[in-house]
Structure formats: structure tokens, C-alpha cells
Amino acid sequence: MANRNYADFEVDITSSTTYYGSSPVSIDSLIITNGTVNFNLQADNQVKGNIFIQTGATLNFNPPSNATLRFTGTSPQQLNGTGNLTFNNNVLLSFENTSGITINKNIAAYRIEASTAVPVTINTGQNLSIYTSFDSQGNLIINGTITLEATSASDYAMLKCTGAISGIGQVVQKQFLTEGWNMLSQSLTASSAAFFGSIGTDAGHPNIKNFYSWNGQNWVNIPNNLAAITAGTGYFGFVGQYGIYSSSGVRSFTGLPLTSVSVPTLTHQTADTVVNFTLSNNPTDRTGWNLVGNPLTCALDFSTLNRTNVANAFYIYDHNGGNPIYRYYSGGGINDPYIAPMQAFWIKTTALPASLHSGPITMTNGIIPTTAPIRYKPLSTGVEDYFILRAYQTSDSSKSDVVVLSIHQNATDGYDEEWDALKLKNGGANPNMYCVSGTAALAVNTFSLPNTINQKDFDIYFQSNLHLTQYYITHDNSKLTHSYDIYLIDKKTGNIHDLNAGPYYFTFDTAYIDRFIFRISPKALSNKEQIDFTKNLQVFFENRKINVLSKEISVNARIKVINATGQIIMDHQIYLTKNEKTTVELNPTIAAGVYSVIFEASNGRIFKKFIIL
Numbered sequence: 001m002a003n004r005n006y007a008d009f010e011v012d013i014t015s016s017t018t019y020y021g022s023s024p025v026s027i028d029s030l031i032i033t034n035g036t037v038n039f040n041l042q043a044d045n046q047v048k049g050n051i052f053i054q055t056g057a058t059l060n061f062n063p064p065s066n067a068t069l070r071f072t073g074t075s076p077q078q079l080n081g082t083g084n085l086t087f088n089n090n091v092l093l094s095f096e097n098t099s100g101i102t103i104n105k106n107i108a109a110y111r112i113e114a115s116t117a118v119p120v121t122i123n124t125g126q127n128l129s130i131y132t133s134f135d136s137q138g139n140l141i142i143n144g145t146i147t148l149e150a151t152s153a154s155d156y157a158m159l160k161c162t163g164a165i166s167g168i169g170q171v172v173q174k175q176f177l178t179e180g181w182n183m184l185s186q187s188l189t190a191s192s193a194a195f196f197g198s199i200g201t202d203a204g205h206p207n208i209k210n211f212y213s214w215n216g217q218n219w220v221n222i223p224n225n226l227a228a229i230t231a232g233t234g235y236f237g238f239v240g241q242y243g244i245y246s247s248s249g250v251r252s253f254t255g256l257p258l259t260s261v262s263v264p265t266l267t268h269q270t271a272d273t274v275v276n277f278t279l280s281n282n283p284t285d286r287t288g289w290n291l292v293g294n295p296l297t298c299a300l301d302f303s304t305l306n307r308t309n310v311a312n313a314f315y316i317y318d319h320n321g322g323n324p325i326y327r328y329y330s331g332g333g334i335n336d337p338y339i340a341p342m343q344a345f346w347i348k349t350t351a352l353p354a355s356l357h358s359g360p361i362t363m364t365n366g367i368i369p370t371t372a373p374i375r376y377k378p379l380s381t382g383v384e385d386y387f388i389l390r391a392y393q394t395s396d397s398s399k400s401d402v403v404v405l406s407i408h409q410n411a412t413d414g415y416d417e418e419w420d421a422l423k424l425k426n427g428g429a430n431p432n433m434y435c436v437s438g439t440a441a442l443a444v445n446t447f448s449l450p451n452t453i454n455q456k457d458f459d460i461y462f463q464s465n466l467h468l469t470q471y472y473i474t475h476d477n478s479k480l481t482h483s484y485d486i487y488l489i490d491k492k493t494g495n496i497h498d499l500n501a502g503p504y505y506f507t508f509d510t511a512y513i514d515r516f517i518f519r520i521s522p523k524a525l526s527n528k529e530q531i532d533f534t535k536n537l538q539v540f541f542e543n544r545k546i547n548v549l550s551k552e553i554s555v556n557a558r559i560k561v562i563n564a565t566g567q568i569i570m571d572h573q574i575y576l577t578k579n580e581k582t583t584v585e586l587n588p589t590i591a592a593g594v595y596s597v598i599f600e601a602s603n604g605r606i607f608k609k610f611i612i613l
Contacts, residue, residue, distance in 0.1 A: 002240045003021070003024065003025070004025060004026075005025075005026040006025070006026065006027045006028065007028045007387060007609070008027075008029040008030075008031065009027045009029070009030050009031070010030070010031040010032075010033060010048065011032050011033065011037050011057075011188070012033040012034045012035070013033060013034055013035035014034060014202055015035055015036070015038055016036035016038065017035065017036075017038070018038035018039070018477070019038070019039055019041060019100035019203060020036075020040050020041065020105045021042055022043055023041075023044065024043040024044045024045055024046070025041055025045045025046070026042065026045070026046045026048065026126060027045075027047050027048070027049070027486075028047075028048050028049040028173070029047075029048075029049030029050045029052070029567070030047055030049075030050075030051045030052070030059075031051075031052045031054075031468070032052070032053045032054060032057040032059045032081075032083060032293050033054045033056070033057060033148060034054065034057055035057060036055065036057070036058040036230040037057075037058065037059050037060065038062050038259075039060065039061045039062070039063075039065050040058045040061075040064065041067060042063045042064060042066070042090075042255055043067055043068075043383070044067075044068045044069045044070065045067065045068065045069055045070065045537065046070045046071075046072045047069065047070070047071055047073075047077070047129070048070070048074075048103075049051070049073060049074055049077060050077055050078045050079070050080060050298075050550055051078075051079045051080070051081075051085075052078075052079075052080045052081045052148060053081035053082070053084065053085055054081055054082075054083050054106075055081070055082045055083055056083060057081075057083040057084070058083060058084040058085075058086075059083065059084070059085050059086075060084075060086045060088075061087045061088065061091045061110050061500075062086075062088045063088070063090045063091060064456055065090055065314055066092070067090055067091055067092070068091075068092045068094050069087075069091055069092070069093055070094045070096055070099050070417070070478075071093075071094065071095050071096060072096050072097060072527045072595070073097045073099065074097070074099060075099050075143070075238055075513030076097075076099050076100045076101070076102065077097050077100070077101045077102070077360055078101070078102045078103075078104060079097075079101070079103045079104060079105055079107070079562075080104045080105065081104075081105060081574070082105070085105060085107070086108070087108070087109040087110065087333045088105075088110075088129050088260055088385065089110040089111075090136075091109060091111065091467070092097060092111040092112075093107075093109050093111065093113070094110045094113050094115065095112070095113065095114045095115060095118050095120050095144065096115045096118060096596065097118060098117050098119075099208075100119040100121065101118070101119075101120050101121070101122070102120075102121045102123060103120065103121065103122050103123065103128065103331065104123050104126060104310075105126055106125075106126055106127050106128075106129070106314075106368075107122075107128050107129065107509040108129040108130075108131065109126070109129070109130060109131075109248065110130065110131055110132070110138045110163075111127070111130070111138065111139055111140075112130055112139075112140050112141070112144070112362060113140075113142075113143070113302060114141070114143060114144040114146055114167075114169060115143055115144055116143040116168075116169070117142060117144055118143075118145075118167060119143035119144060119145045119147065120144060120145065120146045120147070121147045121148050121149060122145075122146065122147065122148050122149060122157040122159065122228070123157060123293045124149045124150055124151045124155045124156055125155055125156075125157070125372070126157050126369045127157060127158045127159070127160070127298070128148075128157070128158075128159045128160075129160045129161075129164055129368055130144070130160070130161040130162070130163055131158075131163070131184060131459060132162050132163045134227075138161065138162060138163030138164075139163045139164045139165070139166070139346040140161045140163065140164070140166075140167075140170040141165075141166055141167045142165065142167035142168075142169035142170065142171065143164070143167045143168055144169045144172055145161070145168045145169055145171070145172060146170075146172070147171075147172040147174070148171065148173045148297065149174055149429070150174035150175050150250050150251065151176070152176045153175075153178070153340075153374050153375040153376055153377075154372065154374040154375070155372070155397065156174065156175060156176070156340075156372060156375075157342070158298040158299065158341060158368055158372065159171065159172075159257060159298060160296070160297070160298040160299060160363055160366050160367075160368055160447075161175075161224075161257060161259065161265065161363055162363045164259075165256055165257055165259055167256075169230030169254065169256075170254050170255060171188060171255065171256060171257055171295055171297065172253070172254050173187055173188060173250050173252070173254075173341065173342065173532045174228050174250050174251065174252050174253070175250070175251060175253065175255045175341065175375060175573065176248070176249070176250050176251075176375065177237075177239050177245060177248060177249065177250075177251050177340050178239065178248045178319050178321075178376075179239050179247065179248040179318055179319070179322075180238070180239060180240065180258070180319035180322060180324075181236050181237070181239075181317065181324075182236070182237050182238075182295070182376075183234060183235070183236060183237060183240055183291075183293075183316060183317050183344035183345065183376070184196055184234070184235045184236070184237050184342055184345060185231075185232075185233070185234055185235070185293020185294050185295060185342050185343060185344045185345075186229055186230075186231045186232075186233075186258075186293065186295060186342075187253070187257070187258060187294065187295060187296060187297050187341050187342050187516045188253060188255025188257060188258065188297070189255035189256045189257075189258065189317060190229065190252065190255050191228060191229065192225060192226055192227065192228065192229065193211060193222050193224070193225055193226070193227045193228075193229050194226070195233070195246055195253060195254075195255070195344070195409065196211065196229075196237055197228060197237065197243075197244030197245050197251070197380070197590065198210075198222045198225070198244055199211045199222055199223075199224055199225045199227065199244060200221065200222060200225075200227070200246070201224045202224050202225040202453075203242045203243065203395075204371075204407055204480050205242050206241055208240060208242045209221045210238040210243050210244055211234065211235060211236070211238070212236045212237075212422070213233055213234070213235050213236075213291065214234070214236075214289070214290070214291035214601045215267070215269075215272055215359065216267030216268075216269035216271075216289070216290065216508050217269045217270065217272050217275075217393060217397060218271070218272045218274075218275055219236075222235070229259050231261045231262065231293075231295045231423070231491070232260055232261045232262065232263055232292060232293060232295045232361065233264050233292065233293060233344075234291035234292045234293040234317075234344025234345060234346075234390055235291070235344060235502055236291075236317075236344070237291070243543075248340050253342070257296070257297045257365055258295050258297075258363045259362060260360045260362050261295040261359075261360055261361045261362075263292070263355060263356045263357050263360065263361060264290070264356075265289075265304050265451065266290045266310070266347075266349050266355065266356065267290060267349070267368065267551075268287065268288050268309075268349045268350075268351060268354060269288075270286050270287040271286045271287070271289060272285055276382065276425070277424050277425050278423070278424060278441065279421060279423045279424070279425050279432060279434060279441040279463075280422070280423070280439060280440060280441040282439040282440065283484060284289060284439070284440075284442070284564070285415065285422055285439070285440060286423050288301050288348045288349035288350060288354075289310075289346055289347075290346070290348070290349060291344060291345075291346055292344065292345060292347060293342075293343065293345065293401075294339045294340065294342065294343050294344075294345070296340060296341060296361070296363060296365070296366045298341060298363070298366040298367065298368055299338045299339060299340060299341065299367050299368065299369055299372065299373050299378060300338070300343075300361070300365060300366060300367075301337055301338060301365060301366065301367040302314055302329060302337035302338070302339060302363070302366045303337040305356055305357040305365065306357060306358050307355070307356060307357070307362070308353065308354060308355040308358070308424070309349055309350050309351045309353065309354040309355070309417070310347055310348070310349055310350065310354055310355070311330075311347065311348045311349075311350055311417035311419045311420075312330060312331040312415075312417065312419065313328065313329060313330035313331070313347070313348065313420070313421040313422075313444070314328075314329050314337075314339065314345040314346060314347055315327070315328055315329075315345060315347075315421065315422075315424055316339075316344035316345050316346075316376055316377065316378065317346075317376070317424075318329075318342065318377055319376070319534045320376075320428075320430065321398075323398075323399060323427065323428030323429045324426060324427035324428055324430065324571055325401065325426045325427075325430045326423075326424040326425075326426060326443070327376065327377040327378055328378075328419070328421040328444055329378050329393055330419060330420055330421035330443075330444045330446075331408075331418050331419040331420075331446070332404070332406040332408055332411060332416070332419035332420060332445075332446025333386075333406070333443075333444040334404055334406075334479055335379060335402050335569035336364075336369070336373065336379040336384050337378075337379055338367060338373040338375065338378065338379060339373060339378070340370050340372065340373045340375040340376075343373075343375055343376070344465065346424070348417075348422070350417050354584060357372065359405055361598065365467075365527060372545070379408065381389065385406065385407045385480050385481055385482055386404055386405070386406045386407075386479035386480065387404070387405040387406065387431065387475065387480070387484075387486065387518070387520060388402060388404050388474075388475065388476035388477075388478070389402065389403045389405075389473055389474075389476075389488075389518065390402045390473070390476055391406075391429070391431055391462065391471055391472070391473045392472055392474075393429070393466075393469060393471055394469075394470040394472055394505065395468070395470070396429075398440040399429045399430050400431070400450040401426060401430060401431045401433045402432065402433070402443075403423075403433050403434055403435055403442075403443060403444075403445075404443070404444045404445070404451040405435060405444075405445050405446070405447065405518070405520075406419070406444070406445075406446045406447075406460060407446070407447065407448065407449050408446045408447075409448045409449075410448070411446040411447050411448050412447065412448070413437055414437045414438050414440065414445050415437065415440040415442060416446055419444070419446035420440075420442050420444050420445055420446055420481070421442065421443045421444040422441065422442060422443065423441040423442055423443040426442070428465070429455045429464075429465065429466060431462060431463065431464040431466075431471060431508070432461075432462070433460065433461070433462050433463075433473075434460070434461055435458050435459065435460055435461075435518075436459045436460075436514070437458075437459075441461070445458065448534050449520075455519055455520065455521035455598075456519070456520050457517050457518070457519050457520075458517065458518045458546075459514060459516075459517060460488075460515070460516040460517065460518050460570040461513050461514055461515065461539070462508065462513065462515045462516065464508045464510075464597050465508070466508065466512045467508065468507055468508065469507070469508050470507050471505070471506060471508055472504060472505045472506070473488060473499075473503060473504050473506075473516075474499070474503040474504075475488075475499040475500070477503075481543065484520045484521065485498075485520070486499045486500055486518075486519070486520055486521075486523045487499065487519040487520075487521075488500070488504050488516055488517075488518055488519075489516060489518065490504070490506060490513055490515065490516060491512065491517065491519040491562070491596060491598060491607055492506075492509060492515060492596070492607075493506075493607075494514045494606065494607035505554035511564040511565065511594075512564075513565065514567070514568065514597075519538045520576055537549070537550055537551075537576075537599060537606055538551065539597070539599070539606070539608050542591070542609040544585065544586040544588065544612060545583055545584065545585050546561075546583070546584040546586065546597060546610075547557070547581055547582070547583050547584075547588065548574075548576060548581070548582045548599070549579075549581050549582075550576035550577065550578055550580070550582075551579060553578055554575070554576065554577050554578045555575075555576050556573065556574075556575055556576075556600075557574055557575070557576050557599055557600060558571070558572070558573050558574070558599070558600040559571075559572050559574055559598070559599055559600075560597070560598040560600070561586070561595055561596070561597050562595065562596045562597075562598070563593065563595055564593055564595070569587075569590060569595075570586070571598050572584065586612070590612060591612070592611075592612050592613070593612060594609060594610075594611055595607050595609070595610055595611070595612060596608070597609075597610065
């Protein structure tokens with residue numbers, strides 16, 4: 001095959017074949033329809049047309065010594081097909097066609113060069129990877145332009161190079177930006193804010209503030225295009241009238257890929273009281289927030305970062321069509337640790353000194369996952385048992401939220417920095433559903449479940465801006481590996497609902513934020529037990545006193561008194577003696593109003609309302 005010129009060259013075989021030689025070969029189009037082809041020519045070889053590999057076929061470029069595969073056509077060329085394409089570390093891919101080369105499949109190679117004035121396009125959903133090997137320094141030389149295409153927040157191209165990147169050309173990374181606020185991060189060489197669009201006063205109005213960083217306590221306005229930016233720092237940019245862009249769409253960002261980025265210095269300050277993105281006002285929950293970003297042109301694998309005094313969680317804001325919602329990753333959650341290119345994210349320090357990574361973030365911290373992570377939202381996966389509660393507005397299921405409770409034997413019921421995620425506040429018409437443990441409001445709560453525990457209860461809070469709107473809560477059991485009895489107890493109505501039997505429908509009442517108890521049990525809570533417990537207790541109220549009579553059994557019980565805002569104002573353990581009245585006196589300073597009382601025992605709960613005049 002060596003030292004020859006071919007027109008279109010097609011291989012259609014049922015086995016494999018290998019081509020050898022040390023003299024140049026020139027081919028118009030190379031088509032592999034069936035079989036495995038080993039192209040082992042050691043020379044300066046040219047392809048002037050397209051390369052196409054049919055599904056099930058394989059094309060391997062495996063020369064035993066250095067060889068070049070040049071794309072030298074005079075009309076646009078393409079690499080197509082869903083078959084396998086590989087290059088060993090002796091191959092230099094040289095893109096020389098000034099009419100352009102479009103890559104419609106994933107390419108992994110060791111040496112790539114894009115010549116001057118040559119446009120190379122990596123189409124959406126495809127990726128370009130350049131790797132180092134034990135005997136060959138991987139490198140990417142860009143004297144032309146490599147464009148990473150995008151069509152949406154989940155459909156874009158990525159570039160990962162663990163070797164050196166050089167040249168006088170550029171990479172154009174495209175990403176979809178939605179209207180509203182976007183979390184953004186620099187992934188290419190740039191020194192000024194103009195990299196992101198029209199910043200501040202350069203957006204067409206002298207008083208515009210459309211781009212912010214975060215200093216640990218409050219937002220910091222980035223005033224104009226000339227302001228300095230820092231790789232690895234996270235930003236919030238507004239898209240819309242007088243925004244960094246006037247409307248949503250695919251936007252282009254230009255520079256050379258960053259291959260080594262020093263992580264930003266982290267703070268451990270408390271957010272100003274006027275800044276409230278956590279649902280808990282506990283100072284501990286408001287302390288340590290840092291806004292950082294993925295500085296790579298590929299996905300960042302958060303699990304490769306050897307954090308110091310940084311919780312094992314990140315948080316991503318999704319404008320979500322004007323109904324903002326936060327997406328979470330945590331050690332005990334249901335999401336992958338992959339962060340999209342140009343995506344900023346929140347992290348939380350637990351003490352000083354704190355560091356996201358012990359050295360610079362490099363392409364070795366990057367990953368090209370099978371499915372690209374969605375900008376604004378991590379991908380879902382599962383490892384252990386996860387209890388996933390999903391809430392939806394009945395009339396519009398796009399208005400939703402989720403809370404995750406998961407089992408890990410090293411976790412506690414409270415906030416665990418290695419496993420849990422705090423709840424950040426959704427906006428618009430989206431509800432907020434979260435688990436409360438102590439003073440912490442949690443989007444992900446990981447807990448241990450010893451074999452000696454027959455059941456476990458969790459307080460689930462529910463908030464919405466839509467009073468008297470109907471919602472439903474369902475349990476997603478897709479991440480469970482064991483069987484459990486799962487109940488949702490409505491503190492307002494007293495209903496005990498079996499979530500294994502289907503969703504629970506309710507009408508939201510702003511007076512009942514502390515609305516639900518989520519119960520898991522390896523032993524079914526039978527209807528008889530529920531009825532017996534309800535019939536066993538008689539409760540009546542008089543003059544700020546709660547009187548309880550246990551008719552049939554003596555039992556240890558817990559009593560909670562809750563005001564109309566959902567605040568627990570009394571929480572006591574009491575012993576109820578069979579056939580004896582037990583009186584609980586309320587604090588005389590409790591204000592007049594409507595209150596709820598909850599009695600809990602090992603075999604169930606009952607709920608009552610009463611009025612203090």
C-alpha cells in the first residue's frame with residue numbers, strides 16, 4: 001500500500017487486515033464499512049477527503065515509529081461514523097486544510113497540530129483528548145482555530161489535554177447561557193472581564209451592575225470590561241436587558257485552554273445578614289461560603305480535589321426559567337461529582353486554613369465522562385441506599401424540589417461535612433423542601449442506621465410562595481437496594497401515608513412550614529397499631545394545660561408544641577401511666593393563638609390542635 005495515491009479507499013471485510021509500509025500514502029476518502037483495519041504505515045500520509053467508520057467497524061492507526069496523518073483537502077473535510085477510531089502515541093494528527101475540518105466523533109490522540117488559518121470544529125457531544133504516555137509527551141499545537149461547539153446546556157464539546165498546549169492560534173469554547181443569572185468561570189486565557197461579554201457600564205448604561213464575584217461576606221460588583229478576572233474564581237453574570245448578553249443563546253469565548261490554575265485563596269467569613277441564600281439563619285450555616293469555578297475546557301472531577309477544611313459538597317444555581325433552584329453534590333447525595341466547563345459553584349469551608357486542592361488544578365483533575373454534565377445541574381447516579389423525596393406542584397410539575405436522605409454508617413443524624421449538603425434557597429414558584437436536623441436545613445442528610453433501630457424519623461419542612469396551592473410528594477425508590485416501609489406523616493392533618501403505595505397530595509399552608517415527618521422502618525407500621533395508638537390516648541386542654549390519659553398502656557412518649565409558623569416551642573419527654581391523667585403545663589408567656597401538639601410513642605403519633613385565648 002505504501003508509496004501510492006488512491007482515490008476513495010473502502011474496506012468491507014468480516015475479519016481484520018493490516019497495512020504496512022515506510023513510504024507516503026495519499027488517499028481521497030477513507031471508508032471502513034466492516035471489519036478491523038490496522039493502518040501501520042510509517043510515513044507522511046495524507047487524507048484529502050473524509051474518514052468514515054461504520055458502526056461495528058474499527059480503524060486503528062498503529063505505526064511502530066513516528067508517522068504523520070495529514071488532512072490536506074481543499075474542500076471541507078469530516079471525521080464521521082460511530083465505529084471505533086484509535087491512534088497510538090507515534091501518530092501526529094496534522095490539520096492543514098484551510099477550508100476546515102469538522103470532527104463528528106470522539107478523538108483521543110497524543111499529538112495534534114492545527115496549522116495556521118485552519119479551522120477545526122469539534123461538534124456538540126464530541127470531545128478532543130490529548131494524552132501523555134510513558135514514552136511520548138502529549139502536546140497540542142494550535143496555530144489555527146479549534147472551536148468547541150454547543151447547542152444547549154447539556155450538548156457541547158469538550159477538550160482535555162494533559163500535555164503541553166502552545167501556538168499562536170485560539171480555541172473558541174461555546175456554551176449556552178440562559179436568561180437571568182448564570183454561574184460562570186473562565187476556562188481560557190484572558191485577563192479582563194470582557195472575556196465574558198459586555199460587563200457593567202459597558203453594557204450600555206452608566207449605572208448597570210450585571211457581573212459579580214463574592215468576597216466571603218457579600219457581592220462584589222465587576223464594573224466594566226477592563227476589570228481584572230482570575231481563573232478559578234466563580235462569577236454571577238446576568239443575561240437579559242443590559243446584561244452581559246441581551247438574550248439567552250449559545251455564546252463564544254476565546255483564548256487558549258488553561259492547563260494549570262492556582263486555586264483561589266479561600267475565606268472563612270460569615271455572610272452579611274442582607275445576603276440570605278441559605279434557608280437557615282444559623283451563623284454556622286452562613287459561614288465559609290466561597291464562589292469558585294471550573295477552570296478547564298473539560299468537566300472537572302470534584303472527587304480528585306484533596307480538600308483541606310472544605311466540606312465534601314458543591315452547589316450550583318440554576319435560573320430555571322425564572323424559577324431558580326439549587327442543584328447539589330455531596331458525599332451522601334445522588335449526583336456525580338462532575339462540573340461542566342465554565343461552570344462556577346459554591347463550596348463551604350469548615351475552618352482555616354482551607355484549600356480546595358493542595359496544588360494547582362490541572363487537566364489531570366478533568367474528565368470526559370460518558371455523558372457531559374449539564375451546565376447548572378450535576379448528573380444523577382447512586383451507590384448506596386438513598387431515600388429520595390420529590391415534591392411537585394400538582395398543576396405544574398416543573399415547579400419541584402427534592403430532598404435526599406441516605407445511609408452511611410460513618411454519618412450522624414446532624415450535619416456531616418463529608419456527606420451532607422445544606423439547603424440553599426430556591427426562588428420564584430419553586431417550593432423548598434428540606435430536612436431539619438438541629439439548626440441545620442439540609443438538602444442532603446446522611447445518617448447511620450444501626451441494626452438495633454426499628455424505625456427512624458426525620459423532620460421535613462416545606463415552604464412555598466404560593467399559599468393554598470396543591471402539591472404532591474412522592475418517594476423515588478430508584479436508588480434503593482433494600483426494602484423499607486416508608487411513611488410520610490402530615491403534622492397538620494394527622495394523616496399517616498404509605499409512600500410505597502403512591503404519592504401524598506396536600507395543600508400548602510404558610511402557617512405550617514414544619515409540616516411532615518418522614519419515617520423509615522424495616523417493620524411495617526400496621527393500621528391496627530395506628531388505630532390502637534390513636535384510641536389509646538385522650539387529650540383535652542384547659543387553662544394553658546395539656547391533659548393526657550393513656551387508657552390501655554403505660555408508655556414513654558414525647559410531646560411537641562408547635563406554633564402557627566412551624567416553630568417548636570416545647571419539646572419534652574414524658575411517661576404516661578396506664579389509666580392515669582398526666583398534665584403538662586405550658587409556659588405562661590406563650591402568646592395567644594392556634595397551636596399544634598404532637599404525641600410520639602414507639603407505635604405511632606397523634607396530632608391535635610388547640611387555641612390559647
